[in-house]
Amino acid sequence: MIMKRWLVVAIILIGLFSVSEGRELRIKHGDYNHIYNHTLAKILVEYASAVYMSDLTALFTWTCSRCDDMTTGFEMIELIVDVQNCLQAFVGVAHDLNAVIIAFRGTQEHSIQNWIEDLFWKQLDLNYLGMPEAMVHHGFYSAYHNTTMRPGILSAVQRTKELYGDLRVMVTGHSMGGAMASFCALDLTVNQGLRDVRLMTFGQPRVGNAVFASYFNKHVSNAFRVTNGHDMVPHLPPYYSYFPQKTYHHFAREVWLHNAGLGSPVLVTEKICDGTGEDPNCSRSVSGNSILDHLTYYDVELQAEMWGSCRIVTSDKLMQYQMDGAGNIMMSKNPTAATLSAQADPGISSM
Ligand SMILES: *[C@@H]1O[C@H](CO)[C@@H](O)[C@H](O)[C@H]1NC(C)=O
Numbered sequence: 001m002i003m004k005r006w007l008v009v010a011i012i013l014i015g016l017f018s019v020s021e022g023r024e025l026r027i028k029h030g031d032y033n034h035i036y037n038h039t040l041a042k043i044l045v046e047y048a049s050a051v052y053m054s055d056l057t058a059l060f061t062w063t064c065s066r067c068d069d070m071t072t073g074f075e076m077i078e079l080i081v082d083v084q085n086c087l088q089a090f091v092g093v094a095h096d097l098n099a100v101i102i103a104f105r106g107t108q109e110h111s112i113q114n115w116i117e118d119l120f121w122k123q124l125d126l127n128y129l130g131m132p133e134a135m136v137h138h139g140f141y142s143a144y145h146n147t148t149m150r151p152g153i154l155s156a157v158q159r160t161k162e163l164y165g166d167l168r169v170m171v172t173g174h175s176m177g178g179a180m181a182s183f184c185a186l187d188l189t190v191n192q193g194l195r196d197v198r199l200m201t202f203g204q205p206r207v208g209n210a211v212f213a214s215y216f217n218k219h220v221s222n223a224f225r226v227t228n229g230h231d232m233v234p235h236l237p238p239y240y241s242y243f244p245q246k247t248y249h250h251f252a253r254e255v256w257l258h259n260a261g262l263g264s265p266v267l268v269t270e271k272i273c274d275g276t277g278e279d280p281n282c283s284r285s286v287s288g289n290s291i292l293d294h295l296t297y298y299d300v301e302l303q304a305e306m307w308g309s310c311r312i313v314t315s316d317k318l319m320q321y322q323m324d325g326a327g328n329i330m331m332s333k334n335p336t337a338a339t340l341s342a343q344a345d346p347g348i349s350s351m
Pocket residue numbers: 024035037038039040097
């Protein structure tokens with residue numbers, strides 16, 4: 001009897017939410033209509049996975065073991081490696097999507113367990129520039145704004161524009177890379193004035209408070225945060241529903257991947273969550289107790305081949321790359337056009 005009822009629930013859920021590839025769900029929210037595109041999510045998660053690869057030559061030439069399948073034909077424009085801070089990102093063009101893709105790697109320098117435990121204690125310790133009440137975490141903010149990431153990405157986006165004109169921009173990343181992707185998408189919209197910037201992140205932590213979240217959604221309205229089952233990271237740093245204005249607060253819109261019940265093969269459904277960013281019926285309805293759920297999204301592995309190192313592999317013969325005084329690396333399609341000068345960040349002077 002109980003089994004039967006579960007079956008009915010499962011069937012209803014399957015009916016409600018898209019389970020099959022290529023099915024689209026339309027979301028109505030306020031004055032815009034954004035579509036969560038399952039196919040696009042599966043493509044972008046492959047970019048978010050590839051950016052973890054440590055063989056820079058294979059990554060740059062898009063011949064790495066994760067550089068195939070739905071990302072075949074990607075044209076790399078710039079690969080940026082911040083050696084000091086162990087950060088990695090790339091910018092390139094997906095001609096099939098008619099889009100610039102920007103992907104950020106997640107953390108790699110410590111064990112993932114330690115990194116996740118540290119997330120509990122992150123403070124809202126920085127005012128986001130131009131928004132007195134908007135608070136964010138200084139560390140996440142700085143990883144994008146106060147490293148080689150930002151100047152490298154902005155110059156590559158500019159170069160892409162010169163090569164191909166105005167393409168839409170899709171920013172992606174997993175875990176900490178999702179946090180950086182969020183700051184990047186906001187920066188491109190607010191400070192660079194780009195019109196069509198879309199964000200899709202996987203298993204990202206919270207990055208700011210409720211005021212920041214509403215500011216974010218106003219500017220980057222085409223934003224999806226995909227969460228998976230019991231993945232711990234989207235639960236952190238903690239949100240307390242008793243103090244929704246004081247604590248960290250996710251921006252919208254979450255898409256929660258979860259098992260709709262019983263048996264095998266396990267059916268994964270995608271739940272499109274509400275416009276608050278903190279839908280109690282999405283990932284918040286379960287406890288965030290899984291690291292495993294953090295490392296695989298849509299059956300795609302989202303971690304480095306090995307942890308605990310900031311390993312870089314290059315074959316000098318094949319590739320030309322530039323290195324700045326601090327040992328940071330920029331590989332460019334057109335090396336002479338790459339700028340390595342540490343540009344002053346307008347966001348830094350105010351703090
Ligand atoms: C979803 O994304 C795929 C890949 O970009 C695209 O071919 C398809 O047309 C999209 N569907 C909708 C409804 O936009």
